[in-house]
Amino acid sequence: MADMTGGIGRAPRFGYFLVPYADAPLLDIAARVERLGLEYVGVQDHPYQRRYVDTWSLLAFIAARTETLRVFTDVANLPLRPPAVMAKAAATISSLSGGRFDLGLGAGSFWDAIVAYGGPRRSPGEALAALEEAVRVIRMVWSGERNLRFDGEHYRLAGAQGGPAPVAPIGIWIGAYGPRALRLTARVADGWVPSFRGDTAVIAEMARRLDDAATEAGRDPAEIRRILNISGAITDGRSEGPLHGPVDQWVDEVGELAAHLGFDTFVLWNEDIAQLERFAHEVVPAIRARFG
Numbered sequence: 001m002a003d004m005t006g007g008i009g010r011a012p013r014f015g016y017f018l019v020p021y022a023d024a025p026l027l028d029i030a031a032r033v034e035r036l037g038l039e040y041v042g043v044q045d046h047p048y049q050r051r052y053v054d055t056w057s058l059l060a061f062i063a064a065r066t067e068t069l070r071v072f073t074d075v076a077n078l079p080l081r082p083p084a085v086m087a088k089a090a091a092t093i094s095s096l097s098g099g100r101f102d103l104g105l106g107a108g109s110f111w112d113a114i115v116a117y118g119g120p121r122r123s124p125g126e127a128l129a130a131l132e133e134a135v136r137v138i139r140m141v142w143s144g145e146r147n148l149r150f151d152g153e154h155y156r157l158a159g160a161q162g163g164p165a166p167v168a169p170i171g172i173w174i175g176a177y178g179p180r181a182l183r184l185t186a187r188v189a190d191g192w193v194p195s196f197r198g199d200t201a202v203i204a205e206m207a208r209r210l211d212d213a214a215t216e217a218g219r220d221p222a223e224i225r226r227i228l229n230i231s232g233a234i235t236d237g238r239s240e241g242p243l244h245g246p247v248d249q250w251v252d253e254v255g256e257l258a259a260h261l262g263f264d265t266f267v268l269w270n271e272d273i274a275q276l277e278r279f280a281h282e283v284v285p286a287i288r289a290r291f292g
Contacts, residue, residue, distance in 0.1 A: 011287075011288045011291040011292065012254075012258045012263070012264055012265060012266055012287060012288075012291065013039040013040065013264060013265045013266075014038045014039060014040070014265065014266050014267070014268070014279075014284050015033070015038050015039055015040025015041055015042055015070075015265065015266070015267040015268070016029075016033045016038055016040070016041055016042075016267065016268050016276055017042050017043075017044070017074060017229055017267050017268060017269035017270075018030060018033075018041050018042070018043050018062075019043075019044065019052075019271055020043050020044070020052045020053045020054075020055060020058050021051055021052065021053075022051055022052060022053050023051075026053070026058060026061075026062075027061060027062065027065050029273070030062040030065060030066060030069065031065055031066060032273075032276070033069060033276070033280075034066045034067070034068060034069040036276070036277070036280035036281070037280060037284070038069075038280055038284070039068075039069070039070055039265075040069070040070050040071070040072065040227075040265060040267060041059075041062055041069055041070075041072075042071075042072050042073070042074030042104065042193075042227075042229070042267050043055045043058055043059055043071070043072075043073065043074055044074055044075070045073050045074075045075065045076045045077040045081075045106075046077065046110070046113070047077060047080050047117060048080075048110070048113040048114065048116060048117045049113075055073060055076070056073070056081075056089055056093075059071045059072075059073065059093060059101070060092075060093050060096075063093055063096065063097035063100055063101065064096070064097075066100075068100075069100065070100045070101070070102065071093070071097070071100060071101055071102075072101065072102040072103065072104050072171075072173065073103055073104045073105070074104045074175075074193065074229065074267065075104035075105050075106035075173070075174070075175040075193060076103060076104060076105050076106065077106065077108065077114070078105060078106060078107060078108055078130065078131060078134055079108040079114045079119040079120055079122065079127075079130075080114060080117055080118075080119045082155070083133075083134035083135075083137040083138050083141075083155055084137055084138075084141050084155075084157065084160060086103075086134075086138065087137070087138040087139075087141035087142055088141065090103050090138070090142075090166070090170055091141075091142060091163075091164060091165065091166045091170070092164075094166045094167060094168060094170050095164060095166060095167045098167070098168075099166070099167050099168025099169075101170060102170055102171040102172075102173060102191075103138070103170055103171065103172050103173065104173045104174075104175060104193050104227075105131065105134070105135070105172055105173065105174055105175070106131075106174070106175040107122075107124075107127035107128055107130065107131040107181065108122060108127050108130075124178075124180075125180075126154070128180055128181060128184055129153060129154065130153075130154035130155070131174070131181075131184065132184055132188060133150075133152040133153065133154050133155045134154075134155060135172055135188045135189070136150065136152075136188075137150055137152075137155050137157060138172065139172075140157065140160075140162060141157075141160070141162045141163075142162065142165055142166055142170065143162050143163075143165065144162045144163035144164065144165035145162045145163075146161050146162065147159050147160075147161075148160040148161070148162050171190040171191050171225060172188075172189050172190050172191070173189060173190060173191030173192065173193040173225065173227055174188075174189040174191070174192060174193065175192075175193050175194060175195075176189075176192060176194065176206075176210075177194060177206065179209060182206060182209045182210050182213055183209075183213040183217075185210060185213075185224070186210055186213030186214040186216075186217050186219065186221075186224065187213070187217045187219075189224065190224070190225060191224060191225035191226065191227055192210055192224055192225070192226050192227070193227040193228075194206065194228060194229070195228070195229040195230075195231070195269070196228050196229065196230050196231070196243075197231050198231075198232070198241055198242035198243060198244070199242075200242055203228075203257075203261065204260075204261060207226070207261045207262065210224065221262070222262070225264055225265070226261070226262050226263040226264055226265070227263070227264070227265040227266075227267060228257060228263045228265070228266050228267065229267045229269050230243055230254070230266050230267065230268060230269060231243065231269045231270065232244045232250070232270070233270065233272075233275060234246070234247060234250055234275055234278045234279060234282070234283065247278075247282045247283055247286065250279075250283045251283060251286045251287055251290070254266055254283065254287055255287055255290055255291075258287070258291070
């Protein structure tokens, strides 16, 4: 059995990755997540997906429907959402929910679909440069200060008025995978929010790169929150691979990710509500018990 006293040094938190299908009982599912005792709901942001409702509108409804559940964009589609306006929306949901919003942010993908919706097509380098500028713009708007000015390659503020300031700190969590994106995350983000699909060695290498980049940037790697979207299936049979097997396997593997790679929050990505129930009733309590 692995030593569960290292890593994050506290019991992890848990959430659910809610796919925003227009024909799904989305608010009922979110309310169930809260009743099950999980702390987060994350929602992906693909405005061009015809089967999905708008992510930001949905998160506002979920925040209004719940009392303790935190909500976050997992992750927001920056190319289709101007950062200054995004900052205003984030501060609004945070303020109206009593501080229960965090901002997952991505550089962009699915560029053909983004262009079809009137957004820009960016190279990988341009996308990362725009993301770095966006983080600066968002934080400037959250400052609540007047006469904000920023002259970047992708975004500008020309005497903008910030505010209202959020009622509680809003984490900016970047969905990053490549070396340059991880270095950017280490420099400017409050958190890192990748997805895990059984590639343990890959996620461990990314975590190492993030640690090294944070140290090079003069930051304590422990300052950066680590939120992991996890896919798999809880079964009653033998293991069929990482996060695809019985409850004990899930407890061991998620515990290892927390204890040795520092992940502090795990967000289940499985559209089967029965899997959500098993995760909340069987896996989560056992992991919490291990961490005390």
